[in-house]
Amino acid sequence: xxxxxxxxxxxxxxxxxxxxxxxxxxxxxxxxxxxxxxxxxxxxxxxxxxxxxxxxxxxxxxxxxxxxxxxxxxxxxxxxxxxxxxxxxxxxxxxxxxxxxxxxxxxxxxxxxxxxxxxxxxxxxxxxxxxxxxxxxxxxxxxxxxxxxxxxxxxxxxxxxxxxxxxxxxxxxxxxxxxxxxxxxxxxxxxxxxxxxxxxxxxxxxxxxxxxxxxxxxxxxxxxxxxxxxxxxxxxxxxxxxxxxxxxxxxxxxxxxxxxxxxxxxxxxxxxxxxxxxxxxxxxxxxxxxxxxxxxxxxxxxxxxxxxxxxxxxxxxxxxxxxxxxxxxxxxxxxxxxxxxxxxxxxxxxxxxxxxxxxxxxxxxxxxxxxxxxxxxxxxxxxxxxxxxxxxxxxxxxxxxxxxxxxxxxxxxxxxxxxxxxxxxxxxxxxxxxxxxxxxxxxxxxxxxxxxxxxxxxxxxxxxxxxxxxxxxxxxxxxxxxxxxxxxxxxxxxxxxxxxxxxxxxxxxxxxxxxxxxxxxxxxxxxxxxxxxxxxxxxxxxxxxxxxxxxxxxxxxxxxxxxxxxxxxxxxxxxxxxxxxxxxxxxxxxxxxxxxxxxxxxxxxxxxxxxxxxxxxxxxxxxxxxxxxxxxxxxxxxxxxxxxxxxxxxxxxxxxxxxxxxxxxxxxxxxxxxxxxxxxxxxxxxxxxxxxxxxxxxxxxxxxxxxxxx
Ligand SMILES: Nc1ncnc2c1ncn2[C@@H]1O[C@H](COP(=O)(O)OP(=O)(O)OP(=O)(O)O)[C@@H](O)[C@H]1O
Ligand SMILES: [Zn+2]
Numbered sequence: 001x002x003x004x005x006x007x008x009x010x011x012x013x014x015x016x017x018x019x020x021x022x023x024x025x026x027x028x029x030x031x032x033x034x035x036x037x038x039x040x041x042x043x044x045x046x047x048x049x050x051x052x053x054x055x056x057x058x059x060x061x062x063x064x065x066x067x068x069x070x071x072x073x074x075x076x077x078x079x080x081x082x083x084x085x086x087x088x089x090x091x092x093x094x095x096x097x098x099x100x101x102x103x104x105x106x107x108x109x110x111x112x113x114x115x116x117x118x119x120x121x122x123x124x125x126x127x128x129x130x131x132x133x134x135x136x137x138x139x140x141x142x143x144x145x146x147x148x149x150x151x152x153x154x155x156x157x158x159x160x161x162x163x164x165x166x167x168x169x170x171x172x173x174x175x176x177x178x179x180x181x182x183x184x185x186x187x188x189x190x191x192x193x194x195x196x197x198x199x200x201x202x203x204x205x206x207x208x209x210x211x212x213x214x215x216x217x218x219x220x221x222x223x224x225x226x227x228x229x230x231x232x233x234x235x236x237x238x239x240x241x242x243x244x245x246x247x248x249x250x251x252x253x254x255x256x257x258x259x260x261x262x263x264x265x266x267x268x269x270x271x272x273x274x275x276x277x278x279x280x281x282x283x284x285x286x287x288x289x290x291x292x293x294x295x296x297x298x299x300x301x302x303x304x305x306x307x308x309x310x311x312x313x314x315x316x317x318x319x320x321x322x323x324x325x326x327x328x329x330x331x332x333x334x335x336x337x338x339x340x341x342x343x344x345x346x347x348x349x350x351x352x353x354x355x356x357x358x359x360x361x362x363x364x365x366x367x368x369x370x371x372x373x374x375x376x377x378x379x380x381x382x383x384x385x386x387x388x389x390x391x392x393x394x395x396x397x398x399x400x401x402x403x404x405x406x407x408x409x410x411x412x413x414x415x416x417x418x419x420x421x422x423x424x425x426x427x428x429x430x431x432x433x434x435x436x437x438x439x440x441x442x443x444x445x446x447x448x449x450x451x452x453x454x455x456x457x458x459x460x461x462x463x464x465x466x467x468x469x470x471x472x473x474x475x476x477x478x479x480x481x482x483x484x485x486x487x488x489x490x491x492x493x494x495x496x497x498x499x500x501x502x503x504x505x506x507x508x509x510x511x512x513x514x515x516x517x518x519x520x521x522x523x524x525x526x527x528x529x530x531x532x533x534x535x536x537x538x539x540x541x542x543x544x545x546x547x548x549x550x551x552x553x554x555x556x557x558x559x560x561x562x563x564x565x566x567x568x569x570x571x572x573x574x575x576x577x578x579x580x581x582x583x584x585x586x587x588x589x590x591x592x593x594x595x596x597x598x599x600x601x602x603x604x605x606x607x608x609x610x611x612x613x614x615x616x617x618x619x620x621x622x623x624x625x626x627x628x629x630x631x632x633x634x635x636x637x638x639x640x641x642x643x644x645x646x647x648x649x650x651x652x653x654x655x656x657x658x659x660x661x662x663x664x665x666x667x668x669x670x671x672x673x674x675x676x677x678x679x680x681x682x683x684x685x686x687x688x689x690x691x692x693x694x695x696x697x698x699x700x701x702x703x704x705x706x707x708x709x710x
């Protein structure tokens with residue numbers, strides 16, 4: 001009789017342990033391997049899992065063990081990928097199975113189709129061969145064409161990463177438009193000379209990938225490249241992931257979800273726009289893709305390059321302290337200067353239209369006179385304008401002019417946003433951005449019957465209308481998640497801008513990032529103040545980064561001495577530090593300034609944080625669970641020097657879709673101490689829970705390490 005084989009398998013459930021199964025060699029053929037994807041009976045159904053142990057013993061009765069149903073036609077996940085996922089699971093206090101299974105594309109999690117997959121792959125490969133098209137000329141700067149500063153940066157990158165099998169972290173800090181992308185692509189080029197080498201390029205958001213994708217393809221037409229982000233179809237993602245994990249793809253370009261892809265021959269990592277908050281996963285395991293990428297580079301001993309015009313405070317301080325190599329590009333690549341910053345004080349009557357002002361264009365004046373004049377001038381100069389307002393929809397609230405009625409969401413503690421009819425919705429609606437509830441616009445006030453309902457505040461749609469009225473001959477385009485979901489996708493909207501088919505673009509932060517526009521003469525920011533006074537201590541850092549980034553879209557192609565574009569910011573508080581440092585494009589000055597603020601307050605990166613989230617039918621229950629948890633930590637002696645456990649509080653938006661939410665903040669001076677406490681928290685909560693729901697009070701809980709917003 002063949003010896004008995006016992007394998008331990010983890011599945012996608014919030015359970016700390018793995019489960020033992022028998023491997024029936026005769027029926028299955030082949031032998032089990034760690035990292036193999038298998039199908040197992042679990043409860044009353046069958047689920048996929050990953051083998052984490054292979055042996056001949058079990059602590060359970062062998063007679064009662066069930067057998068593995070089958071295994072996927074895939075090589076096992078390689079040991080480095082398993083180490084990475086193990087680390088993520090421990091560091092973010094998230095069960096191993098629940099960490100590993102979501103990283104595998106759907107296509108590989110359907111055991112029914114495991115037999116058919118190989119044919120699918122071949123068919124897809126054939127089809128793909130035909131449609132590779134290159135966009136010659138688009139940002140293809142060869143090494144010889146780099147300017148002196150870029151060449152120097154490239155030299156330094158090569159020097160710092162010249163030793164084989166050595167981990168280094170490098171920060172490439174360069175002005176917007178300084179040609180960072182051109183530098184890192186040339187850096188990767190030498191690494192890719194080794195035919196088997198794989199490189200991972202992470203970008204923050206989907207709408208950034210098409211442009212960069214074309215650029216990378218143009219640099220490396222011979223290399224196999226795959227793109228991984230949530231906009232890629234399931235089938236394509238399954239194929240791309242397979243090519244990455246089998247070492248067939250050399251270039252893996254993707255968003256945060258690509259950070260956990262198994263890459264057996266990984267030689268270098270680039271994290272573009274490393275400061276971007278979208279590297280943080282906001283549901284399930286709440287990891288930072290940038291932080292995991294750094295751990296991964298360290299683990300497999302390869303260089304990692306973080307690139308940004310506005311590095312995060314964490315990264316910048318590490319570079320200052322010499323833990324990261326600091327490489328800089330201080331000039332714009334095409335010779336232009338940086339755009340001139342204008343702060344428009346909205347309290348100053350001189351900046352406003354006066355009633356009866358003859359210069360006032362027609363329509364509602366939702367913008368200042370100073371800005372309107374600048375836009376008119378920019379139109380005359382045949383340059384494009386970019387107007388940023390970080391709120392989609394028509395207006396954030398609808399109100400009654402006769403009573404106190406406001407368009408509150410019945411399921412959430414927030415207001416319903418008015419959206420005007422458009423390509424996405426046939427009729428105007430009130431829609432809740434938290435729970436998705438949508439309702440027709442009432443014709444009368446539901447409370448008092450008054451027919452005069454007014455909008456409060458403004459979103460992209462209202463500004464778009466106002467701009468169209470003021471400049472009826474200008475071609476206006478709105479770019480936000482609504483407009484990009486309708487008939488045209490984001491990529492098509494951006495193409496229209498690039499091709500000069502648009503004069504004025506109104507959009508949310510979607511338009512602010514990474515895009516390499518060539519003809520923007522003016523950038524305007526309308527609602528910067530809304531983010532100036534936030535309870536989140538990172539708000540100012542984010543706002544500053546975003547303003548530098550959006551300003552960086554202007555005047556990129558201006559040649560020496562030519563106009564380098566303008567950015568106008570409407571604000572009631574021009575004296576705020578954020579704006580004052582922006583005037584001089586002083587990124588380092590601003591980062592020094594917030595360093596001292598954070599240090600004094602003992603906030604990250606001078607301390608480490610975690611949030612315990614709780615959600616229940618009533619706020620009391622959620623708070624109760626967290627209070628009990630806090631008391632437990634105290635009585636078990638966990639609250640010692642250097643550790644601060646705050647009181648539980650309701651979340652900023654307390655009610656969402658009928659659930660009420662609270663959080664508990666834990667802060668420590670040491671990563672290690674925080675790890676220990678969080679492990680204790682996890683054990684404590686698990687003891688009285690089924691999965692992640694407390695048995696008694698039905699409170700759903702979740703631990704979040706290094707929260708990006710508190
Ligand atoms: N050496 C060069 N000579 C001429 N043009 C260049 C050179 N290097 C880069 N460029 C061009 O300058 C523009 C900006 O370069 P790139 O996109 O690489 O900058 P970046 O620093 O990554 O920009 P950002 O951070 O603002 O997104 C691009 O259009 C690029 O083609
Ligand atoms: Zn709602």
